[in-house]
Amino acid sequence: MSELEPLFREEHDAYRQAARLFVSNEIAPHVEEWERQRDFPRDLFEKVGGAGFFGAKFPEHWGGTGPDYAAEAVWIEELSRAGSYGTASDLGAHSQLAALYLDRFGDDDQKNRYLRPSIEGRLLGALGVTEPDAGSDVSAIKTWARRDGAEWILNGSKVYITNGARADYVVIAAGTSDDSGHEGITLFIVDTATPGFDRNRMKMIAWETSHTGELFLNDVRVPDANRLGDIGAGFRQIMANFQWERLMMSLGAVALAELSLETAIDYARERSAFGRPIIKFQVWQHRFADLAVRIRTGKALTYRALRHHIAFEDGVDVGREELVRLTSMAKLYTQRMAWQVADECVQVHGGAGALKEYPAQRYWRDARVGSIGGGTDDIMRNLIARTMGLGAA
Amino acid sequence: MQLSPFTEEHDLLRKAVGEWVDTEIAPHLAEWEEKGDFPDDVFHRAGELGFLGLSFPESAGGQGGDYWAQVVFLEELGRVSQAISMVLSVQTDMATPPILEFGTQEQIDKWLKPAFRGELIGAIGITEPDTGSDVASIRTHAARDGDEWVLNGSKMYITNGARAHFITMVVRTGEPEEANPWAGISMFIVDTSLPGFTVSKKLEKAGMKMSDTALLYMEDVRLPADALLGVEGEGFRQIMWELQGERMGVSVFGVAGARAIVEEATKYARAREAFGRPIGEFQAVSHRLAEMATEVEAVQSLIYECCDLWNRGIYATEEIAMAKLAVGQLSNKVADEALQVFGGAGLVEGTSISRAWLGARIGRIGGGSDEVQRQILARIMGIG
Numbered sequence: 046m047s048e049l050e051p052l053f054r055e056e057h058d059a060y061r062q063a064a065r066l067f068v069s070n071e072i073a074p075h076v077e078e079w080e081r082q083r084d085f086p087r088d089l090f091e092k093v094g095g096a097g098f099f100g101a102k103f104p105e106h107w108g109g110t111g112p113d114y115a116a117e118a119v120w121i122e123e124l125s126r127a128g129s130y131g132t133a134s135d136l137g138a139h140s141q142l143a144a145l146y147l148d149r150f151g152d153d154d155q156k157n158r159y160l161r162p163s164i165e166g167r168l169l170g171a172l173g174v175t176e177p178d179a180g181s182d183v184s185a186i187k188t189w190a191r192r193d194g195a196e197w198i199l200n201g202s203k204v205y206i207t208n209g210a211r212a213d214y215v216v217i218a219a220g221t222s223d224d225s226g227h228e229g230i231t232l233f234i235v236d237t238a239t240p241g242f243d244r245n246r247m248k249m250i251a252w253e254t255s256h257t258g259e260l261f262l263n264d265v266r267v268p269d270a271n272r273l274g275d276i277g278a279g280f281r282q283i284m285a286n287f288q289w290e291r292l293m294m295s296l297g298a299v300a301l302a303e304l305s306l307e308t309a310i311d312y313a314r315e316r317s318a319f320g321r322p323i324i325k326f327q328v329w330q331h332r333f334a335d336l337a338v339r340i341r342t343g344k345a346l347t348y349r350a351l352r353h354h355i356a357f358e359d360g361v362d363v364g365r366e367e368l369v370r371l372t373s374m375a376k377l378y379t380q381r382m383a384w385q386v387a388d389e390c391v392q393v394h395g396g397a398g399a400l401k402e403y404p405a406q407r408y409w410r411d412a413r414v415g416s417i418g419g420g421t422d423d424i425m426r427n428l429i430a431r432t433m434g435l436g437a438a
Numbered sequence: 439m440q441l442s443p444f445t446e447e448h449d450l451l452r453k454a455v456g457e458w459v460d461t462e463i464a465p466h467l468a469e470w471e472e473k474g475d476f477p478d479d480v481f482h483r484a485g486e487l488g489f490l491g492l493s494f495p496e497s498a499g500g501q502g503g504d505y506w507a508q509v510v511f512l513e514e515l516g517r518v519s520q521a522i523s524m525v526l527s528v529q530t531d532m533a534t535p536p537i538l539e540f541g542t543q544e545q546i547d548k549w550l551k552p553a554f555r556g557e558l559i560g561a562i563g564i565t566e567p568d569t570g571s572d573v574a575s576i577r578t579h580a581a582r583d584g585d586e587w588v589l590n591g592s593k594m595y596i597t598n599g600a601r602a603h604f605i606t607m608v609v610r611t612g613e614p615e616e617a618n619p620w621a622g623i624s625m626f627i628v629d630t631s632l633p634g635f636t637v638s639k640k641l642e643k644a645g646m647k648m649s650d651t652a653l654l655y656m657e658d659v660r661l662p663a664d665a666l667l668g669v670e671g672e673g674f675r676q677i678m679w680e681l682q683g684e685r686m687g688v689s690v691f692g693v694a695g696a697r698a699i700v701e702e703a704t705k706y707a708r709a710r711e712a713f714g715r716p717i718g719e720f721q722a723v724s725h726r727l728a729e730m731a732t733e734v735e736a737v738q739s740l741i742y743e744c745c746d747l748w749n750r751g752i753y754a755t756e757e758i759a760m761a762k763l764a765v766g767q768l769s770n771k772v773a774d775e776a777l778q779v780f781g782g783a784g785l786v787e788g789t790s791i792s793r794a795w796l797g798a799r800i801g802r803i804g805g806g807s808d809e810v811q812r813q814i815l816a817r818i819m820g821i822g
Contacts, residue, residue, distance in 0.1 A: 049746040050440040310821060330822045334815035338760045345739035356439040363441060374732040429731060430724035433704050437719050 052348050052355075053115055060101075060116050064123035067096050072127040080407060083253045085132045087169070087211065090139065094166020098124075099140045103148055107156050108164040114355050121293050125300035128404055130411035131255035133297060138207035139163065141293050142286070143170025146216045150232065150274035150282055159214060159234060171212035173203040173235075173260055174283055180205075181424045183218070183283055184227055188262060190219035197221075197233060197272065199265040205418070209258030210246035212237055217262070218279050230279030234271040241265040251410040287420060288368055291376040292354055294419050295347040298383035298412065302340045305383070305408040306333065309390035312397070312405070329393060336386045343379040350375040370432040377425035380415030387412045443506050443746060451492075451507055455514040458487060464518045468788045470648040471521070478559065478601060480522070481529065485556015490530055498538050499551035505749035509690050516694030518790075520769075520797040521646035523691035524804075528597045529553065531687030533560030533606045536625060536680045540668030549604055549627055561598040562684070563607035563628070563654070564677060566591065571810045573677060574619040579610040580626065580661065587611075587666070589628065589659040592638070595804075599652030600637045602630055608677045611670055620674035625667040634659035645796030681806060682755065685762040686748055688805050692765040693738050696772045699794050700730045703776035706783075723779060730772050737764045756818045763811035766802040773798040 053061075071092050079085040093099055101116035103109025111117070124133050144163040147156055147170075162168035179185035188201025199219055209215055215235050222229035235242065243261040274282055310333060313324040323329055350371040356363050387409035391398035394405045401407075416422045430436040444452075462483060470476040484490050493508040494500025501507065508530065515523040537550045552558040569575045578591025589609065596605065605628045612622030628635070639653040668676050704727050707718030717723050744761045747754040773795040777784035784791045802808045816822025 048749065049443050049742060310819070313821070324821050327822075330816035331809065331812040333819065333821055334812040335763075337815060337819060338764050341757070341760050342736045342740045342764055345743050346736040349735075349739040349742075352439055352441055356441055359439060361439065361441070371735065374735050377729075378732050378736050423725070426725040426728040427721075429728035430721075433724075433727060433731060434708055435704060435718040435724035435727055436721070 050352070052352055053119065057115055057119050061119045061123060063096075064098060064120050065126075067093075067098065068123050068127050071096075072124070072129065072132065076127055076129040076132075077404075079129060079132060079254050085129070085135075085254045089132070090136070090166035090169055092166070093136060094164060099144065099164045099166055102145070103160070103164055107148070107160045112358065114351070114358060118292075118296055118351055121296045122300045125297040126304055128301075128304055128408070129254055130297070130301060130408075130414075131252035134252050134255045134257075134414075135208040135211070137293060137297070138172060138209075139170050139212070141290060142172035143208075143212070143214070143216050145286060145289065146172065146232065146273060146282070147234070149286065150278075151234075154270065155234060155273065168214065169208060169212045171206050171208040171215045171258070173206050173209060173215045173217040175205050176202060177204050181421055184230070184280060186218055186220060186230065188217065188219045190221050190231060190233060190267070192221075192269075193266075195269050197267045197269065199233065199235065199262045199267055201262050203258075203260040203262075205247070206258045206260055207252075207418075208256055209260055210244055210256035211258075212256075215260065216273060217260075218283060221276055227280045228277045230283075231276050232273040232279045232282055233267045234273055235262070235265060235267055236271075239265050239267070251414050253407075288354065288372045290419050291372050292347070292351055294415055295343070295350065295372075295375040295379040298379040298415050299340060299344045299347055301408055301412055302336075302343070302379075302383040302386040305387045305390045305405070305412070306336050306340065308404060308408070309333070309393045312403070313393050316395075316397075323393070332389060332393075336389055339382050340386060343375070343382045346371070346378055347375045366432055370429060373420075373425045373428040376419065377422055377429070380412070381422060383415060384409065384412040443742065443749075444510070445506075447503075448506055448510050451503075452510045452514060454487070455489060455511050458483070458489070459514050459518055463515075463522055467519050467522070467648070467790070467793070471793055472647075472788060474642070474647045475650070476522070476525075476648045480526070481559050482556040484526060485554060490526075490556055491534075491550075491554030492530070494534075494538060494550075494554065498546050499554045505745060508687075509745050512687055512691040513694040516691030517698040520691065520695050520794065520801070521649045523695070524646060524688070524800075525598055525649045527684075527687040527691060528562060529560050532562040532680065532684045533598075533602075533604070535683050536606050536667060536676060537627065539679065540625065540676055541627075542664070544664060545627060545667065553604075558603040559598055559601055561596050561602035561605045562680070563593040563596055563599075563605040565593065565595050567594045567653070570595075571807055573608065573674065574614065574623070576608060576610055576623065578607070578656065580624070581611075583660075585663045587626070587661040587663070589626070589634075589656045589661055591656055593654045593656075595641070596652045596654055597649055597804075599654050600640045600650040604629055605654070606667065606680075608673050611673075622671060623673035623677075624670045625673040625676050626661055626665045627667050628656070628659070628661065628665065632659050632661070644799070645793070646800055679753075682753060682758050683748075684805050685758050686744060688801065689741050689758070689761040689765045690745065692769050692801055693734065693741050695794065695798075696765070696769050697734050697738065699772050699776045699791065700727065700734055702790065703727060703730070703779040707779055717779070726775055727779070730775050733768055734772065737761075737768045740764060756815065759806075759811045759814040759818070762806060763808055763815070766808055766811075769794075769798040769801050 100109035101111045147160040190197045190199045217233050217235045221231040241263040245259045247257045391405045391409045491500030492503045496502040580587040580589045607628045611624040615621045634657045636655045638655045641651045744757045777795045
């Protein structure tokens with residue numbers, strides 16, 4: 046009998062239990078306070094690392110327990126369900142972006158210095174690609190690295206860098222060739238304590254606990270030993286990792302939407318109007334049913350893309366274009382879905398939907414970021430259209 | 439990580455079904471739709487080729503395949519026509535599975551085996567002129583008279599109803615109880631050649647015109663004792679079981695149809711020129727098609743998860759209600775967006791796009807309306 050291979054095995058159920066317990070002990074009880082303070086303590090990274098939850102996708106040699114991408118997906122789902130998206134995003138930028146770049150493109154010396162302590166949660170990382178004048182269009186970045194003997198001198202600025210305002214190192218994308226663009230970008234591991242490196246924490250209307258930063262590099266000297274991968278390989282490196290980042294965002298959005306819906310249903314059971322709990326009104330029952338369908342559909346698509354990713358990592362020839370297509374679709378579908386679900390969930394709260402006392406408005410604000418970060422909805426549509434033989438010739 | 443549920447055997451089956459569909463079905467669709475009819479020979483050929491009992495056990499006259507074999511069949515039909523998918527799915531996913539599930543060996547021999555061979559055409563009889571979604575309110579009733587049952591009443595919107603040899607029908611055989619409105623309902627296999635059975639009217643529809651949809655009258659139809667299917671008084675539970683397979687089936691061919699429409703619109707957008715270039719090069723058109731393709735893949739993913747549960751023997755009412763609801767909405771949306779891409783060409787009678795647009799609307803009503811699916815989901819979610 047042929048079957049769809051289950052994404053999660055028995056060991057993943059155990060991992061989920063452990064993750065859920067960790068989140069309910071170490072994160073969930075503090076979420077409201079952290080959100081009020083628009084901050085969360087740095088030592089959460091060490092707790093997560095100490096408990097092993099940064100390790101699932103990394104090899105044992107560097108302190109991980111994998112690579113097991115299904116386990117990593119479990120962690121993302123459980124972490125997202127804590128309901129503090131800004132916190133999850135900082136942890137994600139550290140682990141899914143910076144540390145993953147080191148694992149993929151770093152040499153042993155770099156992995157020893159940066160990857161191992163990142164998995165332990167002692168050293169915090171971020172990824173710096175986006176600039177004030179270059180968002181989705183990565184090839185347009187202006188930050189520049191000039192070689193000076195065994196060092197590089199970096200100048201430029203970065204913006205919207207998740208975890209960037211607190212990170213100990215940032216993987217920075219910089220131009221290294223006159224014919225900038227696709228072949229002219231190189232990655233560097235930049236210690237944020239280096240002279241000439243300045244930053245601000247940005248104040249945003251969403252992801253309020255996150256340390257999203259604006260970075261300024263003014264003659265920052267970086268040893269060539271901190272060049273991550275080959276000169277000119279940066280664009281390809283960034284593109285290669287986008288699939289994983291977008292998958293993680295999809296998993297997170299689905300979990301946020303689930304949480305949002307559960308919270309709204311609980312509220313609708315308690316809140317009465319016209320003499321009965323508002324859950325008794327058929328329009329709300331049906332609306333909730335519709336939302337549940339959209340969430341479940343997004344989840345099915347995300348899991349399908351994740352299956353392809355795992356197969357791809359296992360060396361199965363799934364076709365890179367098919368992986369990009371499904372991942373782009375999952376990202377496009379889930380980010381908007383999560384926000385639309387959260388929007389309806391604010392609606393059921395009525396006036397309370399506008400109150401900070403209830404998390405509904407926060408889920409709604411936080412979900413909105415998803416259609417912008419990690420490649421906008423329109424970029425996803427462009428990518429998908431291209432796989433269909435559509436778009437500009 | 440295995441990515442596809444389909445094996446080499448399924449691929450061979452897909453090729454065989456596909457060839458039949460492309461050579462014996464697709465070329466005639468426009469003509470059949472215009473005539474509002476299609477030949478019974480479609481059933482005969484499908485039976486001859488072994489396509490009508492793919493996922494049924496060999497002991498019952500089927501091919502012994504798993505559910506994915508049925509998925510292949512429905513997908514291949516779905517990509518060319520929702521109407522033909524519907525009439526054949528009535529045979530394979532609605533009229534016959536209850537006979538295997540609840541029938542006796544004699545009923546299997548008498549009705550099921552010839553149905554698999556395409557010799558007998560079946561229909562499913564639930565809806566009545568005054569009762570659609572609310573199955574418990576059916577009024578058609580059968581009264582015991584010695585060894586026989588005397589059947590009176592009418593059934594409405596019955597696909598294949600005008601040509602069916604038998605109808606797997608839900609009928610009232612007792613009064614509802616106050617605490618249990620579903621009590622007193624039973625299922626019968628109604629032989630349409632019996633005296634008193636009349637096809638009152640072949641209904642003219644706005645879409646899926648080639649499929650016959652009938653209003654049926656039963657006046658003192660004397661059914662033999664062995665017409666009772668399953669247990670007397672258990673008909674409601676039995677028809678609810680039937681509806682799961684029915685909704686799976688329509689979801690599978692529905693999403694295959696939506697996928698085909700997107701592909702057709704994409705092809706059109708690449709070929710059709712306006713303002714000096716293919717319209718698919720305009721970002722507004724390409725993004726619209728990208729959205730449609732995304733929605734199709736999302737719903738497809740959900741449906742494959744459902745098929746997988748179904749194939750494992752899991753009675754996944756929640757997922758199936760979700761799939762049915764999602765695919766009905768998807769088909770309408772995609773057909774409408776595709777029509778827009780086609781422009782004037784989409785409004786011409788006899789094109790596959792105009793057929794798809796008209797036919798898709800039925801998906802949100804038949805087999806349990808959108809609202810019924812939402813009601814089921816709300817109940818499962820503990821809020822309805």
